[in-house]
Amino acid sequence: MQKIKPGRFGDFGGQYIPETLMTEVNRLAAAYEHYKNDPAFQAELTTLLNDYAGRPSRLYYAKRMSQDLGGAQIYFKREDLNHTGSHKINNVLGQMLLAQKMGKTRVIAETGAGQHGVATATVAALMGMECEVFMGKVDTERQALNVYRMELLGAKVHAITTGSGVLKDAVNAAMQEWASRVDDTHYVIGSTMGPHPFPTMVRDFQSVISREARAQILEATGKLPAAVVACVGGGSNAIGAFYNFINDKDVRLIGCEAAGKGVNTEQQAATMERGRTGIFHGMKSRFIQNDDGQIAPVYSISAGLDYPGIGPEHVHLAETGRAEYVGITDDEAVDAFEFIAKEEGIICAIESAHAVAYVQKLAPQMAKDQIIICNLSGRGDKDVAAIARYRGVDIHD
Amino acid sequence: MTKLKEVFANKKAFIAFVVAGDPDFAACADNIVALAEAGADLVEIGIPFSDPVADGPVIQAADLRAFAAGSTTEKVFELVAAVRQRTQVPLVFLTYCNLVYQYGYADFFTRCAKLDVAGAIIPDLPLEERDEVKPVAEAHGCQIIPLVTPTTPPERIAKIVAGVDGFIYVVSSMGITGTRDTINTDLGQLVANIRQYTTTPTAIGFGIHTPEQAAQMGAVADGVIVGSAIVDIIGQYGHDAPAHLQTYVKAMRAALPD
Numbered sequence: 001m002q003k004i005k006p007g008r009f010g011d012f013g014g015q016y017i018p019e020t021l022m023t024e025v026n027r028l029a030a031a032y033e034h035y036k037n038d039p040a041f042q043a044e045l046t047t048l049l050n051d052y053a054g055r056p057s058r059l060y061y062a063k064r065m066s067q068d069l070g071g072a073q074i075y076f077k078r079e080d081l082n083h084t085g086s087h088k089i090n091n092v093l094g095q096m097l098l099a100q101k102m103g104k105t106r107v108i109a110e111t112g113a114g115q116h117g118v119a120t121a122t123v124a125a126l127m128g129m130e131c132e133v134f135m136g137k138v139d140t141e142r143q144a145l146n147v148y149r150m151e152l153l154g155a156k157v158h159a160i161t162t163g164s165g166v167l168k169d170a171v172n173a174a175m176q177e178w179a180s181r182v183d184d185t186h187y188v189i190g191s192t193m194g195p196h197p198f199p200t201m202v203r204d205f206q207s208v209i210s211r212e213a214r215a216q217i218l219e220a221t222g223k224l225p226a227a228v229v230a231c232v233g234g235g236s237n238a239i240g241a242f243y244n245f246i247n248d249k250d251v252r253l254i255g256c257e258a259a260g261k262g263v264n265t266e267q268q269a270a271t272m273e274r275g276r277t278g279i280f281h282g283m284k285s286r287f288i289q290n291d292d293g294q295i296a297p298v299y300s301i302s303a304g305l306d307y308p309g310i311g312p313e314h315v316h317l318a319e320t321g322r323a324e325y326v327g328i329t330d331d332e333a334v335d336a337f338e339f340i341a342k343e344e345g346i347i348c349a350i351e352s353a354h355a356v357a358y359v360q361k362l363a364p365q366m367a368k369d370q371i372i373i374c375n376l377s378g379r380g381d382k383d384v385a386a387i388a389r390y391r392g393v394d395i396h397d
Numbered sequence: 398m399t400k401l402k403e404v405f406a407n408k409k410a411f412i413a414f415v416v417a418g419d420p421d422f423a424a425c426a427d428n429i430v431a432l433a434e435a436g437a438d439l440v441e442i443g444i445p446f447s448d449p450v451a452d453g454p455v456i457q458a459a460d461l462r463a464f465a466a467g468s469t470t471e472k473v474f475e476l477v478a479a480v481r482q483r484t485q486v487p488l489v490f491l492t493y494c495n496l497v498y499q500y501g502y503a504d505f506f507t508r509c510a511k512l513d514v515a516g517a518i519i520p521d522l523p524l525e526e527r528d529e530v531k532p533v534a535e536a537h538g539c540q541i542i543p544l545v546t547p548t549t550p551p552e553r554i555a556k557i558v559a560g561v562d563g564f565i566y567v568v569s570s571m572g573i574t575g576t577r578d579t580i581n582t583d584l585g586q587l588v589a590n591i592r593q594y595t596t597t598p599t600a601i602g603f604g605i606h607t608p609e610q611a612a613q614m615g616a617v618a619d620g621v622i623v624g625s626a627i628v629d630i631i632g633q634y635g636h637d638a639p640a641h642l643q644t645y646v647k648a649m650r651a652a653l654p655d
Contacts, residue, residue, distance in 0.1 A: 005525075014525070014526055015523060015525045015526060016494055016521045016522065016523070016526055017521055017523060018450070018451045018520045018521055018523070018544070019520075019523050019524075019543070019544040019545065019546050019549060019557075019568065020451070020544075020546045020548065020568060020571055020572070022523045022524070022525070022549075022553075023546075023548045023549055023550060023553065024548065162457065163447070163448065168448065169448075172448050172450050175450050176450060176451075176453075176572070176573050179451070179571060179572055179573060180571050180572030180573065181571070181572075182548065182571065278495045278498060278499065279493075279494040279495045279498050279521070280448065280495050281450075282521075287495075289495070289499070291499070292469055292470045292471075292496060292499060292500075293470075293495040293496045293498065293499030293500075294446065294447040294496075295447045295448050295495075296447075
């Protein structure tokens with residue numbers, strides 16, 4: 001049998017990055033290998049997660065929505081209530097604590113919706129580190145509030161105009177910046193993507209979501225959920241929500257990707273449905289691309305899901321049949337955004353609304369004694385202006 | 398001796414880089430011929446990629462010009478076929494891993510062999526992953542040219558250069574491609590580290606654009622690679638580039654030590 005290399009999920013993953021970054025990436029992998037088994041590091045991280053980020057996040061029973069949909073009992077894992085407003089803080093605290101141990105004094109990050117950039121800028125302020133965030137020009141416009149938040153926190157935000165000016169281009173720019181300055185700088189990748197050790201490390205830092213959720217649902221109901229539902233762009237909140245349920249074979253794991261204006265249009269970011277295996281951004285995974293392998297422009301109303309690839313572990317989970325992936329259109333996501341606001345009084349992120357939209361479809365088909373856990377990966381304050389625009393309402397933001 | 402090693406036999410090599418299809422395919426063929434006639438010992442042909450993460454703004458702009466000219470992997474092979482009617486200058490490709498993967502590794506290098514393309518530089522294929530490509534390339538008589546950078550430690554250099562026949566691409570400084578006025582790396586030490594482990598020739602690239610730099614780098618390594626400066630001339634002069642390229646290459650060539 002062929003030896004399985006570290007950082008591989010089946011055939012996917014690996015370290016396909018320029019030699020300028022390899023030595024640093026290997027140093028990072030070795031540091032992570034050391035600190036992940038270091039009780040002092042883990043204790044320090046837990047303290048930060050609990051006292052600073054507000055963990056554990058609540059598992060909330062959505063009674064009204066469950067009744068109105070008339071099927072499964074719906075629970076929301078409230079990552080939207082974390083400090084900085086999303087699950088991104090879990091990974092950022094972990095990586096930046098590690099970066100600090102490695103002697104780094106400066107961090108850089110890419111961001112799509114701005115949530116990862118805000119989390120990175122926040123923890124940089126907390127830890128007294130220099131911070132620069134790379135964000136597509138288009139995204140700086142649709143998420144202007146988050147740009148200002150990052151600047152308020154002391155970070156420098158670079159608006160990237162190359163390519164389509166979205167998340168993919170921000171990742172390119174951050175990788176280029178890292179290649180020119182590795183000595184004092186750590187690149188805080190925000191999703192389960194990039195070269196090893198990132199997909200594994202980010203998954204581990206996000207797996208706190210399912211570690212808590214599994215214990216919370218057993219405590220509340222005495223049983224496991226029938227399904228766990230989460231939105232997927234690069235896939236960090238989804239892998240975090242899935243991870244501790246992977247061995248519970250009867251729990252369906254469902255990732256909701258952005259079908260934009262329709263999965264069969266060119267205006268989508270539904271990588272599982274429309275992509276195929278390729279090599280990009282440091283990993284062998286699945287990407288939306290043309291016949292030659294040129295990475296295709298993608299689209300979603302949600303800046304956080306507007307990415308032409310997906311983390312390698314998700315592709316492995318899909319190919320082995322352990323997880324399912326479905327496409328949710330802009331229209332469905334916006335409807336869900338409004339539905340959960342009116343039903344439960346929760347304004348969730350437009351990314352998370354993709355998961356809520358699928359719960360609306362799934363719950364009525366299930367029995368009343370079954371449970372769905374839906375991960376609310378972030379809060380939606382940042383999206384209110386964009387949703388108003390989508391509905392043709394002028395609110396002069 | 399492989400064709401690539403011959404490039405370095407008894408002289409310092411001048412290696413030129415162009416992006417295939419920049420500014421269009423006919424003009425690109427003329428540029429390659431002009432470079433060869435002016436004394437380039439090897440021409441690297443870049444296959445444009447949508448997301449060239451190792452490249453700076455000059456080469457990114459050339460990629461965009463090539464895409465505007467309708468660049469596809471197939472058209473790049475047709476370009477090489479046209480060039481081969483006019484010159485036998487040694488050629489290698491420079492491209493990103495996904496384009497080779499999508500073409501199929503075996504098909505890609507079969508095509509290379511047929512067109513007498515001696516190898517490929519694939520920036521996002523480091524030591525850790527190259528076994529998936531290198532044996533396939535070599536089975537077709539092509540070489541994978543590895544990169545060594547200022548941060549590559551000696552024990553890693555030993556692994557990178559092991560079993561490499563062609564040449565070693567020495568990255569002069571960290572970051573991305575593009576001209577630099579000063580290069581601070583101790584390249585003498587870096588090349589000495591490489592020579593501890595191999596007799597395969599070395600060529601320094603990233604940032605080199607002046608005859609003075611060519612003289613300095615040529616004294617240290619077995620060759621110099623010039624990319625962005627050449628691509629800049631093509632960007633500036635368009636269809637009038639060949640004459641300007643010839644003047645430039647002759648000046649750079651003349652500055653190299655014997």
